[in-house]
Amino acid sequence: MTIEQAQTDVDNWIKTVGVRYFNELTNLGILMEEVGELSRLMVRKYGEQSFKESDKNKELSDEMADVLWVLICLANQTGVNLTDALQKNFEKKNLRDATRHLENEKLYSEQLSVNSKQ
Numbered sequence: 001m002t003i004e005q006a007q008t009d010v011d012n013w014i015k016t017v018g019v020r021y022f023n024e025l026t027n028l029g030i031l032m033e034e035v036g037e038l039s040r041l042m043v044r045k046y047g048e049q050s051f052k053e054s055d056k057n058k059e060l061s062d063e064m065a066d067v068l069w070v071l072i073c074l075a076n077q078t079g080v081n082l083t084d085a086l087q088k089n090f091e092k093k094n095l096r097d098a099t100r101h102l103e104n105e106k107l108y109s110e111q112l113s114v115n116s117k118q
Helices: 003-016 024-045 060-078 082-096 105-117
Strands: none
Touching (some): 003 082
8 A cells, every 4th residue: 555545545434434534633632642552552562661451462553553544634634745745755864864874973883782792
Protein backbone atom coordinates (compact mmCIF):
# COMPACT_ATOMS: atom_id res chain seq x y z
CA MET A 1 0.00 0.00 0.00
CA THR A 2 1.33 3.44 -0.87
CA ILE A 3 0.94 6.45 1.36
CA GLU A 4 -1.46 7.92 -1.20
CA GLN A 5 -3.57 4.76 -1.11
CA ALA A 6 -3.55 4.81 2.69
CA GLN A 7 -4.85 8.39 2.67
CA THR A 8 -7.62 7.40 0.24
CA ASP A 9 -8.53 4.25 2.18
CA VAL A 10 -8.67 6.06 5.53
CA ASP A 11 -10.83 8.80 3.96
CA ASN A 12 -13.21 6.22 2.51
CA TRP A 13 -13.44 4.36 5.83
CA ILE A 14 -14.08 7.55 7.78
CA LYS A 15 -16.82 8.67 5.40
CA THR A 16 -18.61 5.30 5.46
CA VAL A 17 -17.95 3.33 8.62
CA GLY A 18 -16.75 6.23 10.74
CA VAL A 19 -19.58 8.56 9.58
CA ARG A 20 -17.35 11.68 9.62
CA TYR A 21 -14.00 12.97 10.82
CA PHE A 22 -13.65 14.22 14.37
CA ASN A 23 -12.59 17.85 14.26
CA GLU A 24 -8.90 18.63 13.88
CA LEU A 25 -8.32 19.49 17.54
CA THR A 26 -10.05 16.32 18.70
CA ASN A 27 -7.88 14.30 16.32
CA LEU A 28 -4.78 16.09 17.59
CA GLY A 29 -5.72 15.01 21.11
CA ILE A 30 -6.34 11.46 19.92
CA LEU A 31 -2.94 11.48 18.21
CA MET A 32 -1.28 12.47 21.48
CA GLU A 33 -3.14 9.65 23.26
CA GLU A 34 -2.01 7.12 20.66
CA VAL A 35 1.60 8.33 20.85
CA GLY A 36 1.36 7.94 24.62
CA GLU A 37 0.17 4.35 24.25
CA LEU A 38 3.07 3.63 21.89
CA SER A 39 5.47 5.26 24.30
CA ARG A 40 4.13 3.24 27.22
CA LEU A 41 4.69 -0.01 25.35
CA MET A 42 8.15 1.02 24.10
CA VAL A 43 9.42 1.90 27.59
CA ARG A 44 8.20 -1.42 28.89
CA LYS A 45 9.63 -3.46 26.04
CA TYR A 46 12.95 -1.61 25.53
CA GLY A 47 13.25 0.48 28.66
CA GLU A 48 13.49 -0.33 32.31
CA GLN A 49 9.82 -0.37 33.32
CA SER A 50 8.15 -3.69 33.95
CA PHE A 51 5.00 -4.76 32.14
CA LYS A 52 1.60 -4.42 33.76
CA GLU A 53 -1.01 -7.07 33.03
CA SER A 54 -2.91 -4.59 30.87
CA ASP A 55 0.16 -4.09 28.63
CA LYS A 56 1.15 -7.70 28.06
CA ASN A 57 -0.99 -8.47 25.01
CA LYS A 58 -0.36 -5.22 23.15
CA GLU A 59 1.65 -5.17 19.93
CA LEU A 60 4.03 -2.41 18.85
CA SER A 61 2.82 -2.75 15.27
CA ASP A 62 -0.78 -2.09 16.31
CA GLU A 63 0.17 0.93 18.39
CA MET A 64 2.25 2.33 15.52
CA ALA A 65 -0.63 1.76 13.11
CA ASP A 66 -2.96 3.67 15.46
CA VAL A 67 -0.55 6.63 15.41
CA LEU A 68 -0.30 6.46 11.62
CA TRP A 69 -4.09 6.23 11.23
CA VAL A 70 -4.74 9.41 13.18
CA LEU A 71 -1.86 11.22 11.47
CA ILE A 72 -3.41 10.29 8.12
CA CYS A 73 -6.76 11.60 9.34
CA LEU A 74 -5.17 14.93 10.23
CA ALA A 75 -3.39 15.08 6.87
CA ASN A 76 -6.66 14.42 5.04
CA GLN A 77 -8.49 17.05 7.08
CA THR A 78 -5.86 19.73 6.51
CA GLY A 79 -5.19 19.01 2.84
CA VAL A 80 -1.69 17.63 3.31
CA ASN A 81 -0.49 15.14 0.72
CA LEU A 82 1.76 12.95 2.86
CA THR A 83 3.62 11.54 -0.16
CA ASP A 84 4.63 15.03 -1.26
CA ALA A 85 5.38 16.07 2.31
CA LEU A 86 7.65 13.07 2.90
CA GLN A 87 9.49 13.62 -0.40
CA LYS A 88 10.08 17.27 0.50
CA ASN A 89 11.24 16.20 3.95
CA PHE A 90 13.82 13.85 2.41
CA GLU A 91 15.05 16.69 0.20
CA LYS A 92 15.35 19.00 3.22
CA LYS A 93 17.24 16.40 5.24
CA ASN A 94 19.55 15.53 2.34
CA LEU A 95 20.52 19.18 1.95
CA ARG A 96 20.70 20.11 5.61
CA ASP A 97 22.19 16.90 6.93
CA ALA A 98 24.39 15.77 4.03
CA THR A 99 27.45 15.49 6.27
CA ARG A 100 26.07 16.42 9.68
CA HIS A 101 25.66 12.88 11.00
CA LEU A 102 28.87 11.63 9.40
CA GLU A 103 30.71 14.34 11.32
CA ASN A 104 28.99 13.59 14.63
CA GLU A 105 31.64 12.06 16.85
CA LYS A 106 29.00 10.86 19.29
CA LEU A 107 27.43 8.64 16.65
CA TYR A 108 30.78 7.35 15.48
CA SER A 109 32.10 6.60 18.97
CA GLU A 110 28.87 4.81 19.91
CA GLN A 111 29.12 2.67 16.77
CA LEU A 112 32.70 1.76 17.63
CA SER A 113 31.54 0.75 21.09
CA VAL A 114 28.76 -1.43 19.64
CA ASN A 115 31.14 -3.05 17.14
CA SER A 116 33.76 -3.79 19.80
CA LYS A 117 31.15 -5.59 21.93
CA GLN A 118 30.11 -7.87 19.08
